[in-house]
Amino acid sequence: MENRLYSVAQIRAAEAAAAAQLEAGALMRRAGQAAADAALALLGEARARPVLVLAGPGNNGGDALEMAANLSEAGVDVVVLHLAGGGKVSPEAAQALARARASRANFADVALDVRDWALVVDGLFGIGLARPLEGRYRELVTGIDAVRCPVLALDVPSGLDADSGAVVGPNGVAVRATHTVTFIGDKPGLHTAEGRDHAGRVDVAGLGLDPSLFEPARACIAAPAMFASRLAPRRQNSHKGEFGDVAVVGGAHGMAGAAVLAARGALYAGAGRVFAAMLGPALALDATQPELMFRAAHDFEIADRVLVLGPGMGGAMEAMRALGAGIDGATPVVIDADGLNLLAASLDLQERVARRQAGTVVTPHPLEAARLLGISAHEVQADRLGTARSLARRLQAVVVLKGSGSVVARPDGDVAINPTGNPGLATGGSGDVLAGVCGALLAQGWPAWEAALGAVWMHGAAADRLVEEGIGPVGMTAGELPAAMRRVLNGLVAKSGRG
Numbered sequence: 001m002e003n004r005l006y007s008v009a010q011i012r013a014a015e016a017a018a019a020a021q022l023e024a025g026a027l028m029r030r031a032g033q034a035a036a037d038a039a040l041a042l043l044g045e046a047r048a049r050p051v052l053v054l055a056g057p058g059n060n061g062g063d064a065l066e067m068a069a070n071l072s073e074a075g076v077d078v079v080v081l082h083l084a085g086g087g088k089v090s091p092e093a094a095q096a097l098a099r100a101r102a103s104r105a106n107f108a109d110v111a112l113d114v115r116d117w118a119l120v121v122d123g124l125f126g127i128g129l130a131r132p133l134e135g136r137y138r139e140l141v142t143g144i145d146a147v148r149c150p151v152l153a154l155d156v157p158s159g160l161d162a163d164s165g166a167v168v169g170p171n172g173v174a175v176r177a178t179h180t181v182t183f184i185g186d187k188p189g190l191h192t193a194e195g196r197d198h199a200g201r202v203d204v205a206g207l208g209l210d211p212s213l214f215e216p217a218r219a220c221i222a223a224p225a226m227f228a229s230r231l232a233p234r235r236q237n238s239h240k241g242e243f244g245d246v247a248v249v250g251g252a253h254g255m256a257g258a259a260v261l262a263a264r265g266a267l268y269a270g271a272g273r274v275f276a277a278m279l280g281p282a283l284a285l286d287a288t289q290p291e292l293m294f295r296a297a298h299d300f301e302i303a304d305r306v307l308v309l310g311p312g313m314g315g316a317m318e319a320m321r322a323l324g325a326g327i328d329g330a331t332p333v334v335i336d337a338d339g340l341n342l343l344a345a346s347l348d349l350q351e352r353v354a355r356r357q358a359g360t361v362v363t364p365h366p367l368e369a370a371r372l373l374g375i376s377a378h379e380v381q382a383d384r385l386g387t388a389r390s391l392a393r394r395l396q397a398v399v400v401l402k403g404s405g406s407v408v409a410r411p412d413g414d415v416a417i418n419p420t421g422n423p424g425l426a427t428g429g430s431g432d433v434l435a436g437v438c439g440a441l442l443a444q445g446w447p448a449w450e451a452a453l454g455a456v457w458m459h460g461a462a463a464d465r466l467v468e469e470g471i472g473p474v475g476m477t478a479g480e481l482p483a484a485m486r487r488v489l490n491g492l493v494a495k496s497g498r499g
């Protein structure tokens with residue numbers, strides 16, 4: 001697995017194994033050096049203004065103090081705000097404090113807004129954060145929101161849970177960094193839930209640990225390499241039958257648009273033929289997309305077709321029947337939106353999903369996942385990886401838990417966090433497009449895991465392209481995604497060809 005992500009427990013275990021082989025304080029000195037290098041790269045020529053280093057009571061503070069000493073030795077004007085805490089200090093953090101005190105760095109208890117800083121460094125708390133930030137810590141972290149310079153977090157933005165990406169505590173606060181240099185290994189919480197908003201750009205400083213010291217990672221950041229083997233260029237001698245049929249089952253009265261958007265997603269992701277099996281009145285035609293074939297769901301033959309069950313499906317008995325028929329079928333399915341709400345209401349249907357032989361991808365947003373598991377959306381967001389894993393295990397399906405840093409999980413517990421996408425996707429219909437894209441990849445023979453990874457990655461990359469072109473994030477519409485996603489897909493296919 002490339003782009004590995006490690007839990008705090010795994011990082012601690014690797015660190016302990018490495019520390020046993022090294023002289024005392026070696027890892028902290030390496031962390032302090034890596035942090036100083038990252039700061040110097042961010043500062044560039046901006047050396048005239050001072051750098052403010054916030055150093056907390058534990059080893060994260062120790063890293064910050066090592067860094068402060070290194071920066072001042074490099075000629076940078078450094079102000080250190082050290083919050084000693086009062087608890088037990090590790091020998092390496094004590095050593096780092098002595099070194100920083102002996103350096104040219106100035107120790108001062110300054111207010112954040114007294115100077116025009118070139119950079120603010122957050123070395124308050126890292127993976128040892130044990131409770132919500134309060135008092136002076138809270139005040140400082142909130143104050144960072146007002147500074148106008150770059151903010152570099154060491155290891156983890158203080159206040160953020162490195163495993164989950166949740167801000168710790170009810171009404172908790174966490175540093176909003178523009179950059180994070182994270183030590184030993186990358187951490188899931190920097191990439192999902194609140195993580196992307198708080199960590200900014202993430203760089204990993206491995207500190208020279210031998211890879212054999214790590215337990216196997218069970219999580220990674222999704223990348224095209226994970227589905228590249230499915231991106232083979234099409235043969236000249238191709239026909240549409242090779243690329244499969246997708247049928248979107250949904251579009252109850254008043255919700256035709258959801259089914260149409262999913263169908264367009266499937267069409268632009270390369271399905272051979274795309275049907276919309278409508279529970280409500282069947283449209284005669286989508287005039288802007290005449291390739292789509294509309295049918296009435298009640299007499300539609302689903303055999304041999306990959307099904308996207310749910311967009312605009314509603315909650316009527318007929319919808320439940322159509323969902324059950326699709327679940328009991330032998331072709332791969334995607335279950336989304338209303339299909340998931342119906343599933344949440346029926347343990348029998350959930351068991352039938354778990355018994356399916358063909359590929360199954362379910363694509364809940366946090367509230368849908370919460371309904372499926374009988375918990376609150378808040379609990380889902382507090383542990384997105386855990387939630388996606390338990391849903392995947394329970395349904396024996398690949399799960400895409402949508403949201404910032406979508407989590408793709410499979411029943412064996414492996415998860416990937418998707419790095420593409422932006423707030424422009426928080427608009428009605430974008431989930432329908434995603435489900436359709438996923439259906440098309442399944443119809444082209446992609447296994448469920450690769451189809452889910454590919455769909456989520458390309459869907460997010462399409463949104464990123466639209467933002468680059470000025471079409472979003474504000475006002476981006478779901479209808480603009482399929483064509484942008486098609487450019488992303490063809491770009492990846494072209495790259496995967498011989499050449």
Ligand SMILES: NC(=O)C1=CN([C@@H]2O[C@H](COP(=O)(O)OP(=O)(O)OC[C@H]3O[C@@H](n4cnc5c(N)ncnc54)[C@H](O)[C@@H]3O)[C@@H](O)[C@H]2O)[C@@H](O)CC1
Nearest residue numbers: 015027028058059060125126127128129130131132133155
């Ligand atoms: N253990 C490792 O893997 C390595 C750790 N390093 C650094 O050390 C950090 C972990 O160090 P620590 O375990 O000392 O943990 P932290 O430095 O994150 O903080 C722990 C200290 O703060 C206290 N604390 C926790 N939450 C608090 C809160 N909300 N308010 C007030 N006090 C609070 C704890 O009781 C403890 O004394 C890493 O994030 C990393 O920056 C590096 O030096 C390299 C090696």
Ligand SMILES: [K+]
Nearest residue numbers: 122125156158
């Ligand atoms: K920190």
